[in-house]
Amino acid sequence: MQQTEHIKEFGGWLNRYKHESTSCNCSMTFSVYLPPQATVSPVPVLYWLSGLTCSDDNARTKAGMQRYAAELGLAIVFPDTSPRGADVADERSRWDLGKGAGFYVNSTQEPWRSHYQMYDYVTRELPALIESELPVLKDRKSICGHSMGGHGALICALKNPGAYRSVSAFSPICNPILSGWGQGCFSAYLGSDEESWKEYDATCLIEDGAQKIPLLIDCGSNDEYLVDQLYIDSLVTACRANDFPLNLRMQRDYDHSYHFVSSFIGEHLAYHAEALHGDRDR
Amino acid sequence: MQQTEHIKEFGGWLNRYKHESTSCNCSMTFSVYLPPQATVSPVPVLYWLSGLTCSDDNARTKAGMQRYAAELGLAIVFPDTSPRGADVADERSRWDLGKGAGFYVNSTQEPWRSHYQMYDYVTRELPALIESELPVLKDRKSICGHSMGGHGALICALKNPGAYRSVSAFSPICNPILSGWGQGCFSAYLGSDEESWKEYDATCLIEDGAQKIPLLIDCGSNDEYLVDQLYIDSLVTACRANDFPLNLRMQRDYDHSYHFVSSFIGEHLAYHAEALHGDRDR
Numbered sequence: 001m002q003q004t005e006h007i008k009e010f011g012g013w014l015n016r017y018k019h020e021s022t023s024c025n026c027s028m029t030f031s032v033y034l035p036p037q038a039t040v041s042p043v044p045v046l047y048w049l050s051g052l053t054c055s056d057d058n059a060r061t062k063a064g065m066q067r068y069a070a071e072l073g074l075a076i077v078f079p080d081t082s083p084r085g086a087d088v089a090d091e092r093s094r095w096d097l098g099k100g101a102g103f104y105v106n107s108t109q110e111p112w113r114s115h116y117q118m119y120d121y122v123t124r125e126l127p128a129l130i131e132s133e134l135p136v137l138k139d140r141k142s143i144c145g146h147s148m149g150g151h152g153a154l155i156c157a158l159k160n161p162g163a164y165r166s167v168s169a170f171s172p173i174c175n176p177i178l179s180g181w182g183q184g185c186f187s188a189y190l191g192s193d194e195e196s197w198k199e200y201d202a203t204c205l206i207e208d209g210a211q212k213i214p215l216l217i218d219c220g221s222n223d224e225y226l227v228d229q230l231y232i233d234s235l236v237t238a239c240r241a242n243d244f245p246l247n248l249r250m251q252r253d254y255d256h257s258y259h260f261v262s263s264f265i266g267e268h269l270a271y272h273a274e275a276l277h278g279d280r281d282r
Numbered sequence: 283m284q285q286t287e288h289i290k291e292f293g294g295w296l297n298r299y300k301h302e303s304t305s306c307n308c309s310m311t312f313s314v315y316l317p318p319q320a321t322v323s324p325v326p327v328l329y330w331l332s333g334l335t336c337s338d339d340n341a342r343t344k345a346g347m348q349r350y351a352a353e354l355g356l357a358i359v360f361p362d363t364s365p366r367g368a369d370v371a372d373e374r375s376r377w378d379l380g381k382g383a384g385f386y387v388n389s390t391q392e393p394w395r396s397h398y399q400m401y402d403y404v405t406r407e408l409p410a411l412i413e414s415e416l417p418v419l420k421d422r423k424s425i426c427g428h429s430m431g432g433h434g435a436l437i438c439a440l441k442n443p444g445a446y447r448s449v450s451a452f453s454p455i456c457n458p459i460l461s462g463w464g465q466g467c468f469s470a471y472l473g474s475d476e477e478s479w480k481e482y483d484a485t486c487l488i489e490d491g492a493q494k495i496p497l498l499i500d501c502g503s504n505d506e507y508l509v510d511q512l513y514i515d516s517l518v519t520a521c522r523a524n525d526f527p528l529n530l531r532m533q534r535d536y537d538h539s540y541h542f543v544s545s546f547i548g549e550h551l552a553y554h555a556e557a558l559h560g561d562r563d564r
Contacts, residue, residue: 008504008534009541064346067544222290252290259291262349 001133004029010070011036014060019129023120024083030126031056032134033066037073044140044165044276045075045130046269049122049156051147052181053100056080059146062258068269074276075136079122081148083115096181097188103176104152105200107189116189119200123156123163142166142272146261147225151176154202154215161211166275168216168268170261171223175203175231182229203231206238214245216271218264220254283415286311292352293318296342301411305402306365312408313338314416315348319355326422326447326558327357327412328551331404331438333429334463335382338362341428344540350551356558357418361404363430365397378463379470385458386434387482389471398471401482405438405445424448424554428543429507433458436484436497443493448557450498450550452543453505457485457513464511485513488520496527498553500546502536 005016012035021028037043046069048059056078059065069076082088082102089111090098107116131138143164145153150172157167176182177197186197198204219232226232232248239246254260287298294317303310319325328351330341338360341347351358364370364384371393372380389398413420425446427435432454439449458464459479468479480486501514508514514530521528536542 007539007541008502008536008545010545014541061344061540064349064544066541067346067548220290254290257289258343259289259296259348262346263290263292266349 001129005031009033010066012038012066012070014066016056021083021121021125023117023125024115025117026083026085026088026115028084028121029056029080031060031078032130033060033069033076034134035070035073035075038075038135042135042137043073043075044142045077045136046272046276047077047079047122047127047141047143047153049079049104049143049145049149049152050081051145051149052081053095054081054149055100058258062262063265064262065265065269068266072269072273074269074273075134077126077130079126082118088115094184097184101148101185103148103182103185103189103200104155105186105189108196109189109191112189119156122152123160140165140276142276144168144268144272145172146170146258147256148173148181150217151182151202155200155205157213158202158205158210161213164213165278166216166272167213168271169218170264170268171219171225171230171256172202172217173230174235175201177201177204178231178234179229203234203238206235206242206244209242210244212244214247215239216268217246217248218251218268219248220256220260221250221252222254223256223260225256283411287313291315291348294320294348294352296348298338303365303403303407305399305407306397307399308365308367308370308397310366310403311338311362313342313360314412315342315351315358316416317352317355317357320357320417324417324419325355325357326424327359327418328554328558329359329361329404329409329423329425329435331361331386331425331427331431331434332363333427333431334363335377336363336431337382340540341543344544345547346544347547347551350548354551354555356551356555357416359408359412361408364400370397376466379466383430383467385430385464385467385471385482386437387468387471390478391471391473394471401438404434405442422447422558424558426450426550426554427454428452428540429538430455430463432499433464433484437482437487439495440484440487440492441481443495446495447560448498448554449495450553452499452546452550453501453507453512453538454484454499455512456517457483459483459486460513460516461511485516485520488517488524488526491524492526494526496529497521498550499528499530500533500550501530502538502542503532503534504536505538505542507538
């Protein structure tokens with residue numbers, strides 16, 4: 001991997017890298033914040049998955065996470081949200097399908113499947129690369145995300161028991177097989193067999209008996225996508241029916257934007273830090 | 283003034299307004315963050331002036347100020363950086379002249395002078411509007427800015443003794459009559475008489491005996507504009523020669539970006555809060 005940016009921030013370094021991804025079969029860009037502690041010894045890692053239309057740049061610029069990461073001694077990895085490049089399939093007339101809208105699934109359908117393998121990319125290829133190249137601890141990773149990335153964080157944690165020490169989400173798309181955004185992407189990337197969609201749907205995974213891990217979710221009561229796209233209620237029902245641990249915090253008057261995310265990101269980072277540094281003192 | 287956005291953030295509200303400016307003779311947009319305390323009683327105000335190419339959106343999105351403002355009970359006003367609109371003069375081929383580059387001066391030259399009156403706008407018209415319409419304290423304002431906005435903050439404070447309780451700047455253009463950016467804008471907005479430029483140059487104002495107010499300035503040692511545009515050394519020399527109080531902190535390895543600003547904005551807000559809340563306990 002090739003470092004393309006190196007920016008000092010809160011005593012640590014915000015780096016950007018480019019590499020040839022074998023999962024996505026194209027050149028991929030991602031950013032990593034390394035806190036000051038990483039110059040002394042390896043640190044735990046939080047993976048941040050962003051939402052529709054985002055790249056690796058949105059959260060690193062707007063979420064205000066680096067301040068807390070520097071205090072707590074956490075690295076943060078910001079992957080892109082889809083494969084990129086001139087030969088990658090896209091739907092130019094739509095911002096909610098194709099580039100910027102990978103939905104963290106492995107596509108099985110033409111013309112998408114040759115590049116849209118974001119699930120493998122964020123759960124396997126990228127962590128392996130990060131762990132081999134950067135000063136991070138191998139068995140201490142957590143995951144968090146916003147909107148489409150909140151969906152991504154939930155399914156990555158639910159489908160990989162033990163891989164993540166903690167998971168949290170802001171305004172996640174909880175039941176994408178019912179949401180317009182989810183249906184648009186899943187039908188394109190996964191085809192018409194709706195059974196295959198359930199494998200990438202947090203609510204369905206919990207209904208199907210996913211291994212328990214506590215879910216911390218913040219959502220704004222004034223989120224403009226709450227009713228039509230997020231389907232938080234579906235997740236709540238599934239968690240109740242399956243005795244699945246969910247801490248859902250409906251935050252009064254907040255919307256779907258990064259102004260909302262920034263308001264509570266400090267609490268999420270503290271939550272992950274506790275899980276990630278957990279047995280440091282044992 | 284008309285409110286066009288109302289976004290909950292850190293328990294307070296980030297609002298955006300539009301109004302017809304008499305100084306700039308056009309419709310202007312600005313943002314204000316009102317901390318939670320402002321719902322109880324009026325709060326002090328910090329004016330933030332942004333740099334070249336920015337609008338009212340950059341700092342509110344990238345600087346991470348609102349978190350500290352909420353803790354400290356400060357309102358923050360984010361003005362635009364120039365007049366806007368189809369009939370406002372511009373130099374489309376350049377990003378460092380015209381729209382987005384008002385340089386906080388009152389233009390005297392055609393075709394600029396009918397709209398480019400940003401000095402009057404930020405020092406007179408906007409504070410009067412804010413003080414009449416929003417829950418802020420009249421005699422408690424401070425000013426801060428970045429790059430071209432750092433220059434703006436310094437000249438506003440230096441030219442208006444007593445108007446601002448404190449002033450600070452990130453990576454300011456300290457001696458614009460020597461910098462390429464400053465010369466380009468000053469020659470256009472103020473004409474060929476270079477004597478008239480000095481009225482808007484922090485270094486010249488200090489050399490000419492400006493009333494003393496402590497200056498807090500942070501600048502990155504790896505700032506890509508440090509040598510060619512900022513002329514910090516000129517300011518240091520002028521301050522030494524005139525016994526002018528300057529706290530210049532060269533921050534090792536930091537650059538010119540908002541990643542640098544966000545790293546130290548908390549310290550600047552604490553500095554301003556101390557001045558602004560100063561005699562609360564007297």
